[in-house]
Amino acid sequence: MSHEHKLLFHLRMLTDSVRMEAYCRAIEGTVRPGDVVVDLGSGSGILGLLAARAGASRVFCVEKDKYMVQRARRIVHDNGFDGVVEFLNTKIEDLESFPLPVDVIVSETMGPAGIDEGIFQLFSHCVRLLGSRPRCIPDELTVLAAPLQVHELVERRAQACRVVGLNFSSLAGNIGSISQILPVMPSMLIGPVGKLFHGAPGIDTLPEELTVTWDLAELCPIDAVGVWFKTRLSEDVDLANPPEGPDTHWNQLVLPILPGTGPIRGAVQFTLWPRFDSITPRWKWRLSWDGGEYTGDPADLDEPEDLEG
Numbered sequence: 001m002s003h004e005h006k007l008l009f010h011l012r013m014l015t016d017s018v019r020m021e022a023y024c025r026a027i028e029g030t031v032r033p034g035d036v037v038v039d040l041g042s043g044s045g046i047l048g049l050l051a052a053r054a055g056a057s058r059v060f061c062v063e064k065d066k067y068m069v070q071r072a073r074r075i076v077h078d079n080g081f082d083g084v085v086e087f088l089n090t091k092i093e094d095l096e097s098f099p100l101p102v103d104v105i106v107s108e109t110m111g112p113a114g115i116d117e118g119i120f121q122l123f124s125h126c127v128r129l130l131g132s133r134p135r136c137i138p139d140e141l142t143v144l145a146a147p148l149q150v151h152e153l154v155e156r157r158a159q160a161c162r163v164v165g166l167n168f169s170s171l172a173g174n175i176g177s178i179s180q181i182l183p184v185m186p187s188m189l190i191g192p193v194g195k196l197f198h199g200a201p202g203i204d205t206l207p208e209e210l211t212v213t214w215d216l217a218e219l220c221p222i223d224a225v226g227v228w229f230k231t232r233l234s235e236d237v238d239l240a241n242p243p244e245g246p247d248t249h250w251n252q253l254v255l256p257i258l259p260g261t262g263p264i265r266g267a268v269q270f271t272l273w274p275r276f277d278s279i280t281p282r283w284k285w286r287l288s289w290d291g292g293e294y295t296g297d298p299a300d301l302d303e304p305e306d307l308e309g
Contacts, residue, residue, distance in 0.1 A: 003067055010044045010068070016249040019108070019239065023047060026137050026233035027106060028054050036100045038062065040092050040107035040122055045072035045085065047106050052081045058100060059084060064091045092122045095129060102130055105202070106137040112181050112241065112253040114141050114229025115197070115206055115274055116281050123201035133202045138231040142198040144242070145212055145270060147191040148184065148224040150254065157258050176258035177296045179283045184226040184243040184252040191216045193242075196227070196272060210272045216265045222287065223260045225270055227253040255285045257294050264289045 001009070013019060027047065031037060033055035039048040042061035051059050059081075063069050069089045076085045088095070092109075105126055109117040119141070127133045153175065160172035194212035199205075228250075230240035241250040255272075269288045274281040284297045 006065070006068060007071075012249045013108075014044060014046060018246050018248045020046075022233055022237055022239040023106075023108065023137070024050060026237040026239075027051055029237065030106075030135055030137055030234045031056050031104055033057075035103040036060075037104045037106060038098060038102050038126065040105060040126065041109040041117070042072065042087070043068055045075055045087075047108060048085050049076065049079055049081060051104065051106060052084045056084065056104075058086065060086055060088055060099060060102075062088045062090065062092050062095065064089070093125055095126070097129060098126075102126075102134050104135045104137065107201075110138075110141075110229065110231070110250075112229075112250045113227045113274075114143050114231060116253070118276060118280070119201050120199065120204065120206040121276070124205065127202040136200075136202050138201060138233045138239070139235075140198070140200050140232040142230045143196040143210065143227065144193050144230060145196050145225055145227045145272070146189050146193045147214060147216070147222045147268065147270075148188045148226045148254070149190050149221065150182070150184075150188055150224045150256075152182075153180075153254070153256050153258060154223050154260060173258075174301050176256045176294075177298050177300055178256070179296075179298070180254045180256070181251050182254045183247070184228075184254065186244045188226070189243065190218070190220045190222065191268070194270075196270075206274065208273065208275075210274070211269065213267055213269045215267055219263045219265045221260045221262050222257050222264065222268070224257055225255045225285065225287065227255065227272070253283075255283060255296055257287050257296070261287070261289065261292060261294065264292070266290055 027050045031054040035056045037051040037056040037059045039061045042063045048059040048061040109119045161169040191214045196210040241248045271286045273284040287294045
């Protein structure tokens with residue numbers, strides 16, 4: 001990612017009022033004067049700065065991106081927290097120890113589905129280093145999913161099959177195996193919201209396979225599955241990105257089911273495999289219903305058919 005795109009990405013997060021107000025409240029209610037705090041994946045340093053403002057004596061911001069560390073050090077200086085906030089320029093998973101015993105871990109290593117930046121793996125690694133789980137922000141996380149009708153996806157696939165009179169169907173069909181981040185509107189939901197996973201970072205392990213079953217009362221086609229999260233940052237502070245909630249920078253994760261199931265009802269099972277390369281997932285998903293099954297897997301796109309010769 002170029003430097004300018006990194007800055008735009010972090011500015012989007014900083015100007016997400018839902019995100020920032022929730023983290024402000026959670027940190028103010030969790031960090032105590034004199035605490036040692038670790039901010040995992042600190043980026044601009046905003047969460048570490050909030051911890052310092054809340055009274056932490058030392059804050060260690062762990063960030064792998066050297067450019068962002070340089071920018072964040074200036075921000076820390078501009079806010080008068082030199083000597084309190086220190087940066088560890090390394091990958092979180094490469095940490096072998098912490099400079100001091102840690103009282104609080106805070107992080108926003110969460111994508112649209114909550115688990116898509118490896119928060120459970122990263123917290124578990126840090127808890128192993130520390131020997132016990134300190135106070136954690138977030139404290140719990142739930143992954144939710146619902147069946148959708150997303151006409152935009154169906155229309156895009158249909159348009160891409162035939163472009164200016166030429167056949168591009170072999171390329172257009174790949175849309176059904178590519179996860180997307182889109183704003184999901186409440187009107188797109190055609191079934192109940194189900195829980196794919198619930199756990200506490202630093203305590204629970206993320207399973208290799210997540211499954212939910214919905215009961216569709218009405219006969220309708222499914223074009224996609226939407227996935228989002230709800231997290232308890234602290235005892236009285238929740239943060240979520242549901243379709244019916246206020247806009248956030250996350251939007252929602254959308255997993256296509258294309259060209260659609262056709263009208264179905266009754267029990268529908270959805271399975272999600274968050275296969276991780278380091279801490280980045282490459283989703284695989286499957287939808288199963290009476291008389292049918294659909295699998296989306298980007299790994300199928302890695303080796304296209306070679307007609308040469």
